[in-house]
Amino acid sequence: MAASSSITTSSTTSKLLFTSSSTSTAARLLPFTTTSSFKCRAFHFHRHRFNPLLHVHVGPFKNPRIVFTHSTNRPPSSFVSAALATEASAKVIDGKKVAKEIRDEVAAEVSKMKEAIGVVPGLAVILVGDRKDSATYVRNKKKACEDVGIKSFDARLPEDSTEEEVIKHISGFNNDPAVHGILVQLPLPSHINEQNVLNAVCIEKDVDGFHPLNIGRLAMRGREPLFVPCTPKGCIELLHRYGVVIKGKRAVVIGRSNIVGMPAALLLQREDATVSVVHSRTKNPEEFTREADIIISAVGQANMVKGSWIKPGAVIIDVGINPVEDSKSPRGYRLVGDVCYDEAIKIASAITPVPGGVGPMTIAMLLSNTLTSAKRIHNFK
Ligand SMILES: NC(=O)C1=CN([C@@H]2O[C@H](COP(=O)(O)OP(=O)(O)OC[C@H]3O[C@@H](n4cnc5c(N)ncnc54)[C@H](OP(=O)(O)O)[C@@H]3O)[C@@H](O)[C@H]2O)C=CC1
Ligand SMILES: Nc1nc(=O)c2c([nH]1)NC[C@@H]1CN(c3ccc(C(=O)N[C@@H](CCC(=O)O)C(=O)O)cc3)C=[N+]21
Numbered sequence: 001m002a003a004s005s006s007i008t009t010s011s012t013t014s015k016l017l018f019t020s021s022s023t024s025t026a027a028r029l030l031p032f033t034t035t036s037s038f039k040c041r042a043f044h045f046h047r048h049r050f051n052p053l054l055h056v057h058v059g060p061f062k063n064p065r066i067v068f069t070h071s072t073n074r075p076p077s078s079f080v081s082a083a084l085a086t087e088a089s090a091k092v093i094d095g096k097k098v099a100k101e102i103r104d105e106v107a108a109e110v111s112k113m114k115e116a117i118g119v120v121p122g123l124a125v126i127l128v129g130d131r132k133d134s135a136t137y138v139r140n141k142k143k144a145c146e147d148v149g150i151k152s153f154d155a156r157l158p159e160d161s162t163e164e165e166v167i168k169h170i171s172g173f174n175n176d177p178a179v180h181g182i183l184v185q186l187p188l189p190s191h192i193n194e195q196n197v198l199n200a201v202c203i204e205k206d207v208d209g210f211h212p213l214n215i216g217r218l219a220m221r222g223r224e225p226l227f228v229p230c231t232p233k234g235c236i237e238l239l240h241r242y243g244v245v246i247k248g249k250r251a252v253v254i255g256r257s258n259i260v261g262m263p264a265a266l267l268l269q270r271e272d273a274t275v276s277v278v279h280s281r282t283k284n285p286e287e288f289t290r291e292a293d294i295i296i297s298a299v300g301q302a303n304m305v306k307g308s309w310i311k312p313g314a315v316i317i318d319v320g321i322n323p324v325e326d327s328k329s330p331r332g333y334r335l336v337g338d339v340c341y342d343e344a345i346k347i348a349s350a351i352t353p354v355p356g357g358v359g360p361m362t363i364a365m366l367l368s369n370t371l372t373s374a375k376r377i378h379n380f381k
Pocket of ligand 1 (some may be wrong): 258260278299362
């Protein structure tokens with residue numbers, strides 16, 4: 001059986017920062033001059049010529065013999081047969097590699113800006129309390145800023161800080177011209193009202209994209225948010241850079257949190273996917289996911305999404321970061337996603353690993369949003 005493929009060509013020439021969505025004005029940097037697309041199995045990929053990421057692959061499938069043809073969009077009635085499942089292998093979407101490319105692009109733009117107008121973008125991170133995981137994320141963000149030439153500012157506040165104290169720090173950064181982006185590390189201690197705190201970040205510096213005005217604009221047709229939340233933006237960026245066509249596809253987002261699931265669903269819809277959102281009250285979530293060409297999972301449950309939940313050829317973006325005990329690991333645990341990777345890789349056409357998938361993209365998008373903010377504030381094109 002040969003993979004069904006069709007080649008179509010379209011021409012786009014742009015050289016800005018990121019792959020644009022159908023409705024957003026986001027820009028791209030990679031010199032994609034021509035794109036060709038091909039259909040394989042259940043999925044339709046776009047291949048960007050001149051994108052070194054995609055050059056090494058002829059198509060998304062290592063084994064073209066594993067082709068599923070359906071007269072309908074439905075997957076095989078039961079689990080994919082073992083014979084087929086063992087042979088197929090999804091393309092691994094390398095978030096670490098893409099994030100590195102983006103960080104390099106940001107670094108180049110930062111130094112261009114510094115040279116041209118003497119402005120260095122600045123990111124302020126506010127950490128309240130001493131959660132170990134939050135402290136690690138903040139440290140990683142600081143290091144990532146340094147690596148691309150963004151100046152980082154931190155405010156580390158004790159666990160028992162009041163809401164007013166946190167907001168006072170935010171106001172200080174709002175009024176500081178050296179700061180172009182403000183991030184309040186979540187979760188906040190439970191005595192602090194997250195909504196009041198996030199509302200206090202001025203929208204021009206809301207590089208996390210969590211301000212209700214930015215989210216509201218994201219949800220509305222014809223409106224543009226100043227910033228798109230980093231993790232969902234990273235998911236879409238991975239789909240773009242791997243040439244995955246979103247338009248007209250069925251997408252399922254698992255999870256509906258304000259920071260990942262909900263904005264991810266809004267973004268997919270802006271990209272003209274038909275989107276379903278599955279959450280903790282959804283009955284039989286697998287009935288939804290089995291219909292999906294694209295799954296974005298942001299739940300926080302290790303290995304919840306089984307191979308049998310996945311339509312053959314689907315593209316899987318696994319946002320979940322779940323520590324599982326592992327005595328062999330120096331940390332005593334290792335990180336796994338929401339998706340049962342070993343099963344999914346045999347059924348999906350492409351999948352993000354954990355770690356090394358969405359996580360590094362979140363940080364890369366934060367740097368990119370900070371750069372965008374500094375450019376906008378200083379009217380630097
Ligand atoms: N890679 C990255 O950069 C990032 C990773 N993460 C990771 O992503 C995951 C999700 O994060 P976040 O959105 O903040 O988490 P939240 O806990 O805020 O949200 C989890 C969502 O999953 C839903 N859910 C929980 N259990 C189930 C279930 N059994 N079936 C279906 N849906 C379920 C919840 O439903 P309901 O709304 O009904 O409660 C909720 O909408 C975590 O593992 C987190 O560590 C988060 C941010 C960035
Ligand atoms: N205001 C705010 N904004 C956030 O964006 C935000 C937040 N609060 N609170 C916590 C979550 C979580 N988050 C991650 C970022 C990077 C990785 C990441 O880089 N992970 C690596 C693994 C890191 C490791 O090994 O520990 C990876 O997946 O490869 C993970 C998770 C951002 N969040």
